[in-house]
Amino acid sequence: MIKSVYIHIPFCNQICTYCDFPKMVYQDKWIHSYLEALNQEIKMNYQNESFKTIYIGGGTPSALSINEFKHMLNIVDQFKKEKDYEYTIECNIESLTEEKIKYMKMYGVNRISIGVQTFQEKNLELLNRHHQKDQVFSMVKLLKQYGLTNINIDLIYALPNETIDDVISDIEAFLKLEIPHISTYSLIIEPNTTLYIQKIQPIQEDLDEKMYRTICNMLKKNGYHHYEISNFSKPGYESKHNLTYWNNEEYYGFGLGASGYKHPIRYNNTKSLTNYCKGHFRLEQEVITPQIQMENEMILGLRKRQGVSRSHFIKKYGVPIESVFPIERLIQQKQLKMQGDFIFIPEDKIYISNDILVEFILEKTHS
Ligand code: SF4
Structure with a gap:
């Protein structure tokens, strides 16, 4: 039985220079x-x-006008x-208003995710984001006044010319x-983004x-639990x-470019607005x-710091994890740890977790 739904609203007031999500x-x-098309897809x-x-993401759902926003909430x-x-609804600082907050409360929204990315003026401009620090602070205050206290903020680091001190000052401001949740992402310069076209170079890996x-250290010291590679929460x-x-x-995925999973099918929707x-x-x-x-x-489960439950795996698949994947070897190589019922990536290896996760692709048996 499906218990989760993602809805994509692909419209943004301006396009960030690093963005490769389906948006316009x-x-x-x-x-x-x-x-109307979204409603039709849902009804079908x-x-x-x-x-x-329920998660409404984008794009920027808060970019809609108040009447459009209400229409979306109604759907x-x-x-x-x-x-x-x-x-949850994703919002950005410039387009979120008190009226939209009131409607979100009225329709039962209880979690807000805000893309702040950084407070550094030099880099906000480079990313084509235009909020100011005090706007973020007053908006968070307003959300809390309306009882919307379950707030996530996104942070992007590894920005061009960024120093460790810049990162520290961003975290201090965050x-x-x-707020009880922070998601952090290292800037990836994806093809077809403005940063890529401008030939902006990524920072050094070290x-x-x-x-x-x-x-990780600063958030941990301040009571945030590092529960997934990029995510921290109280x-x-x-x-x-x-x-x-x-x-x-x-989960269902509705909307332009959305993905969903209804076993045994994983699907991706079209990224063409006209087709949608x-x-x-459906695209594929x-x-x-x-x-x-x-x-x-x-691959997904080991992203969680808690890792994967061995008993849950047997219950779901009828075989022990060790009989399918090279768990013992990875434990010997100190790339995995086993504690009680759980297998997980040890703290000192999280940074290289992608290299460890590829060990779980059993290509040979796919053909
Ligand atoms: S990062 Fe978010 S707000 Fe910026 S263009 Fe992409 S979808 Fe829109």
Whole structure:
């Protein structure tokens, strides 16, 4: 039974120079048809399940005008929710307003994710982000006044010309916001982004690693639990929605470019707005064999600091993890650790976790 749903709103007020998500500049002429198509996609697929997590991401959902925003909330309101549901909306500082906050409260939204990225003026400009530090502080204060205290903020580090001191000053400012969740990402310069076209070079890998370790240490010292490679939370504030992905559970993905997983199918929607609005939603789908399902269980599950439960694996797949993957060798090489029921990547190896996760791709048996 599917317990989670992701809804994609692909419109943004301006395009960030590092962004390679499915998105486009907000134009009001598109919004109505897009929301109608979204509603149609939902009606065709939703089977009246009760969700434990709803996540509206983008793009920038808060970029919609107040009436469009209400229209979107109304569409999402057709979903049934479990009692202790988590309902998140991604927002950005410039387009979030008190009126939108009131509507979110009214429709039961209880978690807000804000893309702040950095407080450094030199780099905000380079990223084409235009908020100011005091705007972020007043918006977080306002959200809390409305009882929306479950807030995530995204931080990007490894920015061009960034120093360790810049990262420290960003983290210090983030800590002052007193929010329960922080997601951190190292800047990746993806092809077809403005930064790539401008030939901006990534920072040196050893500096990147030093920054990552600085962030982990500072957040840990301040009571944040490092529960996934890039995510930190105060106890009890882990993102339930993202845990759906890392636990390799099923979820619907609705909207332009959204991905979903309804076993045994993983699918991706079209990234063409015209096709989407014409009702051609699906772009591609893949049948997940038991083999791939087990690989995903490990590759996604080992992103969590807690790791993968051996008893859960046997229950789900009928075989022990050790009989499928080279667990013993990886433990001997100190790339994995086993403690009680759990297998996980040890703290000192998290930075190189991608190198460890490739060990779980069993290519030979796919053909
Ligand atoms: S706001 Fe988010 S989705 Fe929009 S361009 Fe920036 S990073 Fe991309």
